[in-house]
Amino acid sequence: MIxxxxxxxxxxxxxxxTNNIHKIKHRIVVFSGKGGVGKTTVSVNLAYGLHIHGxxxxxxxxDITGPDIPKMTGIQGELHSDGNKIIAQESHGVKVVSMANILPPDQAVIWRGPLRSKMLNQFLGDxxxxxxxxxxxxxxxxxxxxILTMTQNxxxxxxxxxxxxxxLSLIDSARAISMAKKMEIPKIALIENMSGLICPKCGHRIELFGIGGGKKQAEEMNISFLGAIPINLEARKLADEGKPVILENEExxxxxxxFHIVKEIENMFNENTKASMS
Ligand SMILES: Nc1ncnc2c1ncn2[C@@H]1O[C@H](COP(=O)(O)OP(=O)(O)OP(=O)(O)O)[C@@H](O)[C@H]1O
Ligand SMILES: [Mg+2]
Structure with a gap:
């Protein structure tokens, strides 16, 4: 009893x-049913794509127990507070907050759900x-x-x-889509990642995990399809070096x-003009 x-x-x-997030115009959650499908890669490059668009x-x-954002954005050092609020770190003009910048490197976070949710509430409120x-x-x-804490709060x-x-991934993503629908998130969209690999030597396309399943699922489940992101070896290498590919090689x-996905998102939010840089 409470x-x-x-x-x-x-x-x-x-x-x-509520007061704190009120100042944020659009809030996007990136999730998946299955692990390792590219959520962090998509989050990082999408954030920088939006930043490049102004x-x-x-x-x-x-991701409290597996925080990978600092590794992929090259952010180091500790999070600080001004005694009242936590100051977000910044990498190439994008603000970042992660558990990885609170704990010493290599330290595992062995927390049960309620404690992880409490931390997320601090990230949202403080x-x-x-x-x-x-x-x-x-x-x-x-x-x-x-996911529950973030979608609710x-x-x-x-x-x-x-x-x-x-x-295997599509079966799990169907569950994630159902959850997003149950949580009544106004806009729900799907991205297919690791969608084919162009051999850098011969230009032949290798369909490592198949192709097209994401678009089909989005149609069947009546949600938007944002695009199919190919496997890119340079992107993987750069991610390991803390450099988002979209910043290093726009081509x-x-x-x-x-960038095409960023445009789709702009369209979905009817953002026809660039954001004010005030
Ligand atoms: N399109 C891509 N091209 C090349 N490498 C990719 C691509 N997408 C993801 N990767 C690589 O695959 C690995 C897993 O990606 P990522 O960490 O983004 O997945 P995740 O869904 O966030 O994983 P987790 O469930 O563990 O949080 C990373 O090494 C990343 O650099
Ligand atoms: Mg991740």
Whole structure:
């Protein structure tokens, strides 16, 4: 049973979150049923794609036990607070907050769901995000506690589900789509990642995980399809070096697709003009 004191504390926490995220125009959660399908890759490059298009953007690393955003954006050092609010770190103009910048490197986070959710609430309520156009949250795989907390408390206006074209991933992404529908997220869209690989030597296309399953699933489940991102070896190498491919090589096939996805998102939000840079 929930005590009166606990209820007051929860109300206060919710109010704080509501006031803080009120300044963020669009909130996007990126999740998937299956792990390792490219959520973090999509979150990072999408955030930088939006930034390049002139939007004030932040990334919230909502993967508390496997926080990969700092590794992929090259952010180092510790998160600081000004005594009142947590100050988001910044990498190439995009604000970032991650558990990885709170704990010493290599330290495992062995926390049960409620504690992980508490941390996420702090990321939502206590971080000085400022007036952002877009906040992209990179979630852990599955449909567990973190996804519930983020979809309830961040109040996203868009959910992006990432899948590979492989049957195994599609079965799990169907669950993630159902969850997004149950949580009544206003816009739900699918991205197919790892959608074919062009051999850099001979130009032949290798369909490593198959192709086209994402588009078909989006049609069947009546959600938007944002695009099919190819496997790109340079992107993988750059990610390991903390450099988002979209910043390093705008012409790469993967970057071109992500810019196309950014345009689709702009259209979905009717953002016909570039964001104000004020
Ligand atoms: N389109 C792509 N081309 C090349 N490499 C990719 C692509 N997408 C993802 N990768 C690589 O695949 C690996 C897994 O990707 P990523 O970490 O983004 O997946 P994830 O869904 O966030 O994983 P987790 O479920 O563990 O959080 C990473 O090494 C990443 O660099
Ligand atoms: Mg990840």
């Amino acid at each position: 005590t009166e004191d606990k209820k007051k504390q929860l109300d206060l926490e919710n109010k704080k979150i 939007y004030k953007t932040g990334i919230l690393d909502a 971080v000085e995000w400022g007036n952002l156009d877009y906040l992209v949250a990179d979630l852990p795989p599955g449909t567990g506690d973190e 961040m109040k996203p206006d868009m959910a992006i589900i990432v899948t590979t074209p492989q049957e 790469a096939d993967i970057s071109v697709t992500i």
